[in-house]
Amino acid sequence: MVDDLYQxxxxxxxxxxxNCHVLGGANHHAEGYNPLCGDKLKLYLKxxxxxxxxxxxxxxxxxxxxxxxxxxxxxxxxxxxxxxLKLLERFHDLLTTDSPVTKELGKLVVFCGVRDYPARVxxxxxxxxxxxxxxxxxxxxxxxx
Amino acid sequence: MSTxxxxxxxxxxxxxxxxxxxxxxxxxxxxxxxxxxNAATAQKPHAVIDAIVKFLSVDCANIHRGVHxxxxxxxxxxxxxxxxMKRFLNARSKNELIFVRGTTEGINLVASSWGxxxxxxxxxxxxxxxxxxSNIVPWQxxxxxxxxxxxxxxxxxRGELIVEEYARLLNPRxxxxxxxxxxxxxxxINPIKEIVxxxxxxxxxxxxxxxxxxxxxxVDVQALDADFYALSGHxxxxxxxxxxxxxxxxxxNAMPPYQGGGDMIKTVTFEKTTYADLxxxxxxxxxxxxxxxxxxxxxxxxxxxxxxxxAAYEHELLxxxxxxxxxxxxxxxxxxxxEKAAVLSFVIDGIHPHDIGTVLDRMGIAVRTxxxxxxxxxxxxxxxxxxxxxxxxxxxxxEIDALVAGLHKVKEVFx
Numbered sequence: 001m002v003d004d005l006y007q008x009x010x011x012x013x014x015x016x017x018x019n020c021h022v023l024g025g026a027n028h029h030a031e032g033y034n035p036l037c038g039d040k041l042k043l044y045l046k047x048x049x050x051x052x053x054x055x056x057x058x059x060x061x062x063x064x065x066x067x068x069x070x071x072x073x074x075x076x077x078x079x080x081x082x083x084x085l086k087l088l089e090r091f092h093d094l095l096t097t098d099s100p101v102t103k104e105l106g107k108l109v110v111f112c113g114v115r116d117y118p119a120r121v122x123x124x125x126x127x128x129x130x131x132x133x134x135x136x137x138x139x140x141x142x143x144x145x
Numbered sequence: 146m147s148t149x150x151x152x153x154x155x156x157x158x159x160x161x162x163x164x165x166x167x168x169x170x171x172x173x174x175x176x177x178x179x180x181x182x183n184a185a186t187a188q189k190p191h192a193v194i195d196a197i198v199k200f201l202s203v204d205c206a207n208i209h210r211g212v213h214x215x216x217x218x219x220x221x222x223x224x225x226x227x228x229x230m231k232r233f234l235n236a237r238s239k240n241e242l243i244f245v246r247g248t249t250e251g252i253n254l255v256a257s258s259w260g261x262x263x264x265x266x267x268x269x270x271x272x273x274x275x276x277x278x279s280n281i282v283p284w285q286x287x288x289x290x291x292x293x294x295x296x297x298x299x300x301x302x303r304g305e306l307i308v309e310e311y312a313r314l315l316n317p318r319x320x321x322x323x324x325x326x327x328x329x330x331x332x333x334i335n336p337i338k339e340i341v342x343x344x345x346x347x348x349x350x351x352x353x354x355x356x357x358x359x360x361x362x363x364v365d366v367q368a369l370d371a372d373f374y375a376l377s378g379h380x381x382x383x384x385x386x387x388x389x390x391x392x393x394x395x396x397x398n399a400m401p402p403y404q405g406g407g408d409m410i411k412t413v414t415f416e417k418t419t420y421a422d423l424x425x426x427x428x429x430x431x432x433x434x435x436x437x438x439x440x441x442x443x444x445x446x447x448x449x450x451x452x453x454x455x456a457a458y459e460h461e462l463l464x465x466x467x468x469x470x471x472x473x474x475x476x477x478x479x480x481x482x483x484e485k486a487a488v489l490s491f492v493i494d495g496i497h498p499h500d501i502g503t504v505l506d507r508m509g510i511a512v513r514t515x516x517x518x519x520x521x522x523x524x525x526x527x528x529x530x531x532x533x534x535x536x537x538x539x540x541x542x543x544e545i546d547a548l549v550a551g552l553h554k555v556k557e558v559f560x
Contacts, residue, residue, distance in 0.1 A: 002503065002504050002507050002558065005503065006500075006558060011558070011559070014559075015559075036515060037497075037498075037499050037514070037515050037516075037529070037530055038515070038516050038520070038523065038529035038530050039529065040529075060529060061497065062497035062498075062499040062500050063496075063497060063500045063559065064499070064500070117503060119503075120499070120503060123499060
């Protein structure tokens with residue numbers, strides 16, 4: 001019934017989020033906020049020589065936004081800044097267009113069901129909005145609105 | 146648990162009433178629609194839809210203008226709503242009823258027109274901790290502009306106003322007390338008569354946000370002695386974009402216009418404009434005529450069913466729903482006031498309201514999830530959001546059973 005949205009991997013990451021802690025030694029961080037549902041997220045990045053060495057998050061949110069943050073932090077490790085931004089673009093296309101699923105997305109393809117639930121797209125993109133802000137080291141919390 | 150106890154509720158022919166609402170006869174994702182988002186907006190009966198269709202297809206013309214037949218018909222139909230709403234609210238005169246877009250505009254009208262004329266530096270405006278943003282932000286804006294102070298009546302763990310704390314807030318600097326009649330997020334019914342009387346004792350005025358009360362209980366603005374009472378048509382089975390601001394005529398007469406334009410003037414020259422008398426002084430521009438006519442039909446419809454009957458039936462639904470939901474392990478009700486409208490706002494341990502809402506939607510069940518435009522209420526109860534099932538007189542105990550079954554499914558998915 002809702003299996004297309006809540007795929008096994010999403011449920012797993014929402015119940016047991018990975019990288020869900022404050023990151024010591026982080027040199028980039030940002031806050032994200034979805035004013036529609038009150039979800040809040042803090043993202044931490046440890047960047048070295050333009051590469052994401054480590055990533056983590058803390059926050060409270062729905063299953064979709066928690067799983068998205070969890071899977072995002074996993075996917076980011078080892079990526080160059082430009083590659084991370086490219087992945088963000090691909091992820092955004094996955095949720096909002098009918099574009100074919102590309103293999104760069106890896107595990108993130110589990111979010112393909114979200115495109116059929118327009119009200120939930122912002123849940124899935126909150127972490128990624130925050131990523132953009134963290135890479136730019138913005139002071140102001142970014143919102144999904 | 147499928148029978149209702151009181152005579153009124155038992156004699157309430159909900160099956161026949163449901164026939165009046167075409168929207169209810171559909172399936173959503175293959176399941177019968179269970180519409181439990183009535184505090185956001187209520188569904189519309191044929192009587193309202195037909196009145197709007199008749200106006201648009203037979204009587205459509207601008208009002209207060211032409212001498213031609215259609216203009217006279219549309220003016221008569223639109224103004225008839227003012228008379229109907231005067232009876233609906235038991236106002237002294239129909240001139241005390243101003244057409245507005247909705248409750249939000251009604252409150253903004255008072256905050257802007259009355260507020261800027263009467264509120265000065267050091268004055269105080271009192272609101273409550275359970276207000277909708279629309280009864281907070283206009284007052285905050287006024288306070289900021291005037292250098293006045295916004296003070297907040299706290300609520301207890303049941304979601305009831307703490308009247309003793311309210312008494313302590315009142316003082317000669319208090320100029321306005323703005324409180325909701327029924328809380329949209331908690332369902333609490335406030336003791337408005339007492340709140341208004343206490344405001345009056347210190348020389349303050351009282352504005353009541355009636356958006357959630359008008360569809361569910363009989364409102365008598367004279368008995369409440371409210372100075373202003375604002376409501377929205379769409380919450381009371383009427384259309385969106387139309388509402389009523391009631392105000393005592395002596396107050397409205399002393400207030401400057403809210404917006405300038407056509408229809409609110411007596412004479413206009415470049416040197417000076419004189420304004421129209423009540424209620425037109427506050428009604429600049431061509432209004433939502435079709436909406437106004439629909440609102441009249443909605444008031445007739447609710448009056449025909451009977452607000453007392455509606456309140457009694459909905460109260461039974463509330464008791465049934467409360468008991469049924471409380472059986473669900475890990476569910477916590479937010480808002481357990483002793484005087485309560487049929488709002489079931491709750492959280493479930495470890496499951497976010499948005500996920501609950503999405504799973505319920507796939508079962509055809511429409512609920513609201515989020516902060517309900519009442520973020521301070523969420524902060525008070527320490528939750529980011531709740532799931533809210535808000536009931537109307539066309540809902541049934543079977544629909545509550547469907548909600549309970551849906552919540553068991555939710556728990557299965559996320560356990």
